[in-house]
Amino acid sequence: MKKFLTLFLCLTISAVTYSAHLKGGWVYYESLGDGATAGTTKYRITVKQYLECNSNNMQIDQEVFLGIYDGATNQLLPSLNGQGLTINRTGFEIISKSSFNPCISPAPVICYRIDSYETTMDLPTNNAGYTLAVQRCCRIAGIINVSNSSNIGITYTTTIPGTINGTSFQRNSSAIFAQKDTVVVCYNGNFTFDFSATDADKDSLTYSFCNGLIGGGSGNTGTGPNSARPNPPANPPYVLTPYNSGYTGSSPMGSSVVINNLTGLISGTAPGITGQYIVAVCASEFRNGIMIGTTRKEIHITVANCSLAGAQLQPTYTTCDGFTMSFQNESTSPLISSYAWSFGDPASGINNSSTSPTPSHTYTDSGVFVLKLKVASSGGCNDSTTALVRVYPGFVPDFSIAGSCFQTPFQFTDRTTTRYGVVDSWRWDFGETTVADDTSRIRNPSYQYPTPGNRSVRMIVTNSKGCIDTITKTVVANNLPSLNLPFKDTLICSIDTLPLVANGNGFYTWSPSYNIINPNSPTPLVYPKRTTTYLVTLNESGCIKTDSIKVNVLDFITVDAGADTSICRTDSIVLKPTSAALQYLWTPSTGLNNPNIKTPVARPLSSTKYFVTANLGKCQDRDSLSVVVTPYPQAYAGTDTSICFSDFSQLNGTVTGSSFTWTPANTLQNVNTLSPVARPTFTTSYILVAYDTIGCPKPARDTVIVNVNPRILAFAGNDTTIVANQPLQLNATGGTVYAWSPSSGLSNPAIANPVVVLGTSTDSITYRVRVSVPIGCAAFDDITVRVFKTGPDILVPSAFTPNRDGRNDILKPILIGMKGLNYFRVYNRWGKMVFNTAENGKGWDGRFGGIDQGSGTFVYTAEGDDYLGKRIFRKGTVVLIR
Numbered sequence: 003m004k005k006f007l008t009l010f011l012c013l014t015i016s017a018v019t020y021s022a023h024l025k026g027g028w029v030y031y032e033s034l035g036d037g038a039t040a041g042t043t044k045y046r047i048t049v050k051q052y053l054e055c056n057s058n059n060m061q062i063d064q065e066v067f068l069g070i071y072d073g074a075t076n077q078l079l080p081s082l083n084g085q086g087l088t089i090n091r092t093g094f095e096i097i098s099k100s101s102f103n104p105c106i107s108p109a110p111v112i113c114y115r116i117d118s119y120e121t122t123m124d125l126p127t128n129n130a131g132y133t134l135a136v137q138r139c140c141r142i143a144g145i146i147n148v149s150n151s152s153n154i155g156i157t158y159t160t161t162i163p164g165t166i167n168g169t170s171f172q173r174n175s176s177a178i179f180a181q182k183d184t185v186v187v188c189y190n191g192n193f194t195f196d197f198s199a200t201d202a203d204k205d206s207l208t209y210s211f212c213n214g215l216i217g218g219g220s221g222n223t224g225t226g227p228n229s230a231r232p233n234p235p236a237n238p239p240y241v242l243t244p245y246n247s248g249y250t251g252s253s254p255m256g257s258s259v260v261i262n263n264l265t266g267l268i269s270g271t272a273p274g275i276t277g278q279y280i281v282a283v284c285a286s287e288f289r290n291g292i293m294i295g296t297t298r299k300e301i302h303i304t305v306a307n308c309s310l311a312g313a314q315l316q317p318t319y320t321t322c323d324g325f326t327m328s329f330q331n332e333s334t335s336p337l338i339s340s341y342a343w344s345f346g347d348p349a350s351g352i353n354n355s356s357t358s359p360t361p362s363h364t365y366t367d368s369g370v371f372v373l374k375l376k377v378a379s380s381g382g383c384n385d386s387t388t389a390l391v392r393v394y395p396g397f398v399p400d401f402s403i404a405g406s407c408f409q410t411p412f413q414f415t416d417r418t419t420t421r422y423g424v425v426d427s428w429r430w431d432f433g434e435t436t437v438a439d440d441t442s443r444i445r446n447p448s449y450q451y452p453t454p455g456n457r458s459v460r461m462i463v464t465n466s467k468g469c470i471d472t473i474t475k476t477v478v479a480n481n482l483p484s485l486n487l488p489f490k491d492t493l494i495c496s497i498d499t500l501p502l503v504a505n506g507n508g509f510y511t512w513s514p515s516y517n518i519i520n521p522n523s524p525t526p527l528v529y530p531k532r533t534t535t536y537l538v539t540l541n542e543s544g545c546i547k548t549d550s551i552k553v554n555v556l557d558f559i560t561v562d563a564g565a566d567t568s569i570c571r572t573d574s575i576v577l578k579p580t581s582a583a584l585q586y587l588w589t590p591s592t593g594l595n596n597p598n599i600k601t602p603v604a605r606p607l608s609s610t611k612y613f614v615t616a617n618l619g620k621c622q623d624r625d626s627l628s629v630v631v632t633p634y635p636q637a638y639a640g641t642d643t644s645i646c647f648s649d650f651s652q653l654n655g656t657v658t659g660s661s662f663t664w665t666p667a668n669t670l671q672n673v674n675t676l677s678p679v680a681r682p683t684f685t686t687s688y689i690l691v692a693y694d695t696i697g698c699p700k701p702a703r704d705t706v707i708v709n710v711n712p713r714i715l716a717f718a719g720n721d722t723t724i725v726a727n728q729p730l731q732l733n734a735t736g737g738t739v740y741a742w743s744p745s746s747g748l749s750n751p752a753i754a755n756p757v758v759v760l761g762t763s764t765d766s767i768t769y770r771v772r773v774s775v776p777i778g779c780a781a782f783d784d785i786t787v788r789v790f791k792t793g794p795d796i797l798v799p800s801a802f803t804p805n806r807d808g809r810n811d812i813l814k815p816i817l818i819g820m821k822g823l824n825y826f827r828v829y830n831r832w833g834k835m836v837f838n839t840a841e842n843g844k845g846w847d848g849r850f851g852g853i854d855q856g857s858g859t860f861v862y863t864a865e866g867d868d869y870l871g872k873r874i875f876r877k878g879t880v881v882l883i884r
Contacts, residue, residue: 572607819868
């Protein structure tokens, strides 16, 4: 379902019972000239109050109470004797909307009654002006953008100006809003609403969203401060309306709805939540750049269900920086099925029309064109509309600023250019945040800042063709005039003339008058014969600043090019002569980055003698130095190599130079030779450094890397026992290539895991295995195999002494001819198991639960499988001795 948005005013009435029928209210005034007595002005004051059409007599106020407050003290006008001014109802009218766009469905009901309250009165002329206010309570319940709306009222107000900057504005008429409140817009759809006003004094109007104001209490009867119609209304300032999260007075319907501050046109995309929204608009009056008054009108905008599948355009389209414009239907209804655009530009031929939802068109000329849009919906609705397109490119805003000192006015000059029409309005904001009257509406204003500092100045400018643009520049208001000296200390020859230079706006005076030409110029000429300090005074419209330039005078100059030096070929050196000269010329220029500066960078490829000519005006001197160029020494450390762990490699380096060093030296033998022996334990980079102490002072370096292959950890296995004629599988680790010796009893001596079978003729044998890797690195390990002549068995000692002396500390089974151990368990005399393992070679250390067991007899059981798969079980006792 779509939702529509109806725009209308809503003001709560005196009792909560009546609040659902009140739909708005505002107040305005007109100046009628002099009052009946001297020093007064006559005003016609009008209050408008909006009600629903079905409101009965009990809901229609016969009078309203107007508060009139002094603009300086916010106190009620004394002549009112503590009461508001009672204004009787003078008439009413019924306004309703009966015709709707056929593409809006369903059409909402829009009807309300406007009651008018009007009176005339004389007000004394004063400097501060007046605030006019009416208060009512209470608002309808459930307003979307306001908290607890049924318990808060409303204040609608306007201001009468007094005297501002010495000018009286009291005979002013306020802005009067147009009554265009029967506009319907569908929810989540684009809409526009004309909230403009007129001003009888032809003042400039600026529009803005502003905060709604609370007013009136919840009492149904009486006129006290807490009643629905307080008499008098409360004094200003007034409490702001409490907005819900996501809404503010400056964004009352969310960020998608905005107001044009020049036209008062509200536009944007309506919210997607049905209900009513409080929207307050302030129209501020400006005369000669001074804001003199503000009139506030507060409305309730209703969002309800409807679907709008129509043609909707902005009132006008203007392009001021090109001929191309893009368009779209401001109604975003998904029901629209076709578009027909006519751009009003017959000279563009076939490009004068489009069926795209969002077309662009490049106009063939400047001028005013009539844009037409026709749409059709899937339900058969057809609608059309038109708008004016103004094409006037070549509008460029600009302005200049003259001034530098805050003690005098700055002059702002409009530099805007326009190709079409004429520039016809200006709105200046001078960026002074401490006051509210830092504005102007004239073309070339002036403004004096109260304090020094930086300000951001903004100009909004328009032309007669409807173009509008904004430009912002920064103004620097100095404490003193801006006086800049390119130099403050200089040197000349006694036979020369020097131009002094000062930059700034104003009148110049130079002193002393000694040997100076044009002392009232920003660029005088001086020719002192002795060192002299010249003072310059700048007077910019009464702002004065003084500075000085010291002119040092020499009768002659000298130059010392410096001592001869040596560099390495391809290196550079900065030449640093000693001289008070201001100009230099080096010859030859070979190898120099700039021969015309005092300290050039020299990079000659061969030994060169440089000459330098130094000038101070007409004073001159000359000197030279030699730069000897020597090749870099050379070093070659040899090719990278690889060795086995604990092996060595002989390095072979060569150098061209007077001396050399190797680093690091701690793993080298004969380190003082070019062929040292390297014995690193890990991969090491050896650096050979060659030196030439005669010519090039910089060393040359080269690196050779000796890669050390990881150490081979050969392991043949733990010594073991077997039964005669039963197989034993060896399992060596640590490399990729294996060689066993001797080969007696081995199934294959060239693999890591050969099988051993030994007969009764062998008591024991030790095998050695050579473990290596493909690069040739190798290591060795041994394993001893003892042969029992008996059958497979599990042997357990009868006693052990776990006193941690390294002898007989562990009780463990000995497997003879066994393939594996299933378990070995030890029990105390109460049958508690104190140890259990199935791992061969692991045993009991005499502790249980981390506590040493006392001396005594323990029972063990053991079970394992021999190589033929036969299960062997043994049980016995063992004595623990402490």
